[in-house]
Every structure is written in structure tokens, then in C-alpha cells.
Amino acid sequence: MRSNPVYLEIGVSRGQAFQRISADVKIAVDPAFKLSARTRALADEKARTTHYFETTSDAFFADQAELLHQHPVDVALIDGLHTYEQVVRDVQHTLRYLRDDGVIFLHDCNPPFALAARRAESWEDFMAQQKGPLAIGVWNGDVWKAIVHLRSTRDDLVVGVLKCDQGVGFVRRGTPESTLPYSVEQVAALSYEDLKADRARLLNLKPARYLNEFLKFSAPSSPK
Numbered sequence: 001m002r003s004n005p006v007y008l009e010i011g012v013s014r015g016q017a018f019q020r021i022s023a024d025v026k027i028a029v030d031p032a033f034k035l036s037a038r039t040r041a042l043a044d045e046k047a048r049t050t051h052y053f054e055t056t057s058d059a060f061f062a063d064q065a066e067l068l069h070q071h072p073v074d075v076a077l078i079d080g081l082h083t084y085e086q087v088v089r090d091v092q093h094t095l096r097y098l099r100d101d102g103v104i105f106l107h108d109c110n111p112p113f114a115l116a117a118r119r120a121e122s123w124e125d126f127m128a129q130q131k132g133p134l135a136i137g138v139w140n141g142d143v144w145k146a147i148v149h150l151r152s153t154r155d156d157l158v159v160g161v162l163k164c165d166q167g168v169g170f171v172r173r174g175t176p177e178s179t180l181p182y183s184v185e186q187v188a189a190l191s192y193e194d195l196k197a198d199r200a201r202l203l204n205l206k207p208a209r210y211l212n213e214f215l216k217f218s219a220p221s222s223p224k
Contacts, residue, residue, distance in 0.1 A: 006071045007047075010057045010090055011080030011107075015039040022046040025071045029053045029060045030080075057086070061093040068097035079107040082141025083119065084187075088149050091171060103172045103215070109147055110167025110203060111140035114192045140166055144195055145187055147203050152182040160204030162211060167203070170214055178204065 004024035012018045012030040019042040026047040033054050035043075044050045051067070053060050057080050061068075076098065078090045087106060094104055111117035116138045120129060147169050150159045158176050162168040180202070182190075195202060206214075 002074065004048075005074040008073045008076040008094065010060075010076070010078045010094075013079075015043055017077060017079075019043040020046075023074075024048050026050045027053070027067075027071070027073075029055065029057055031056050057081075057090050057093070061096075072099045072102070073097050074099055074102050076102070076104045077107070078104060081121075082108055082139060082143050083121065084142045084145035084149065087143050087146035091146065091150065095171075098173075100173060101217070103170065106143065106146065106169030106171070108140035108143045108166055109161045109169040110163065110199070110205070111144060111192070111195075112138075112166065114196075116140045116166075117142060117144065117192045117195070138166070143167075143169075144203060145190060148180060148182060148190065149184065149187045151176070151178075151202075151204060152180040152187060153184065155179055158214075158217075160206050160210075162208050163205050164208040170211075172214070172217060174217060 006025045006027070007021050007023035008027045008029070009018050010029045012028040012033060012035070014034045015028070018026070018028055019039045024047065026043065026049070028043070028051065031054065033052065053064065055063070073094060076094045078087060078094065080086065080090060091104060091106070098104065117140055118129060119142050120139065144167065147159060147161055150157060150171065155176065156173060158172050158174040160170055162170065199205060
């Protein structure tokens with residue numbers, strides 16, 4: 001890790017992760033922050049500079065290109081809207097500003113059961129869809145399809161999912177060990193039953209300990 005790393009988090013919400021990260025520059029993006037004063041103070045203590053953008057990720061990337069050019073991203077966590085189209089856009093936008101040896105992590109990539117993987121346009125929408133005593137407080141959405149999409153359309157990225165914390169996706173530049181053959185339309189048509197039947201292959205599932213191997217990779221710097 002370089003001496004002045006830049007950390008970007010999309011979908012900060014209450015800041016459980018953001019407050020724990022140490023970096024030179026930290027960038028927080030969320031359309032509706034739920035940060036307590038203490039959480040913000042803890043987050044700020046672990047950075048030289050902290051930027052907060054209360055906006056959607058699409059608007060952030062449209063409006064803050066200059067900031068991102070000034071501070072290329074070393075590590076990003078994408079945990080925003082849990083629809084795969086949005087996650088794909090967030091990854092694609094982040095890649096434009098990611099250092100050659102930078103890494104992107106995605107949350108909610110391995111839903112444990114069908115209800116958690118139900119498609120919704122927001123947390124409120126997901127909760128409104130549930131009826132009766134079986135309502136759950138876990139929503140992964142169809143983020144897992146973003147992994148399938150990237151593995152099917154990008155042969156310049158290493159993409160997979162760590163088997164922990166409801167599926168932590170990982171993305172970096174490099175030659176993948178395997179890819180998938182699906183078209184964008186075929187990815188959109190996949191169901192949770194497809195995932196359940198072929199989870200390991202679709203997600204390129206790795207044990208949590210694979211993280212150490214993943215982080216050892218260092219891509220050569222591109223000429224400027």
C-alpha cells in the first residue's frame with residue numbers, strides 16, 4: 001500500500017465501515033447519510049482529508065471528475081443501491097479513476113436465499129414487498145448479477161466473490177483465470193434458481209483466505 005492511499009466508499013449509510021478505514025484521503029458517497037456526530041468524528045480522525053457527498057453515485061461521478069483525477073482511488077467499497085445495473089455502473093465509473101494496482105470490493109454478492117435476492121429499487125421498496133411474519137432484514141438484491149456481467153463482458157478484469165459476509169466481491173485489473181459466456185441480455189434473464197444451481201462457477205467463489213493472494217497482486221503502472 002502506498003503511503004498516501006485514497007479510499008472511496010459508495011453507500012456509506014451509518015458509516016460502520018467508513019469510520020474504521022485509515023487513509024490519506026477518504027471519500028464518502030450516499031444519497032442520505034445516517035452518520036452520527038461520533039461516527040463522523042471517528043471517520044475523520046483516520047484521514048488527512050475526508051470528503052462527504054450526499055448525492056447519488058451517478059451524480060457524484062458526473063460532478064466530481066476533477067476531485068477523482070486529483071486523487072486516484074486505491075481502494076473502493078461499493079455498497080449502494082442493490083440492483084445489478086447500478087452496481088455495474090458504479091464499478092465502471094470507479095475503474096476510470098482506479099489506480100493500476102487499485103482494488104474494488106462489492107458487498108452483498110452471495111445472497112443465501114431467494115427472498116434476500118429479491119429485486120427492489122430501495123430498502124423501503126424491499127421491506128414493502130414483504131408480508132406476514134416471515135419478513136426479514138437482509139437485502140442483497142441482485143448484486144450477484146453484476147459479478148456475472150463483469151465476468152462475461154470484461155476479459156481485462158479479475159472478478160470473483162469471497163465466501164464471507166454475504167459475499168464480498170472483488171475486482172482488479174488483470175487477466176482472469178476464467179470467464180463466463182453470457183450476453184448482457186442473458187445475464188438480465190438469470191434467476192436466483194440459476195445462481196443456486198451453479199453458485200461456485202457463476203460467482204468464481206473463493207474462500208475468505210484468498211484475500212491475501214488477491215492483495216499480493218501489483219499491476220505495473222501505466223505510462224502517463
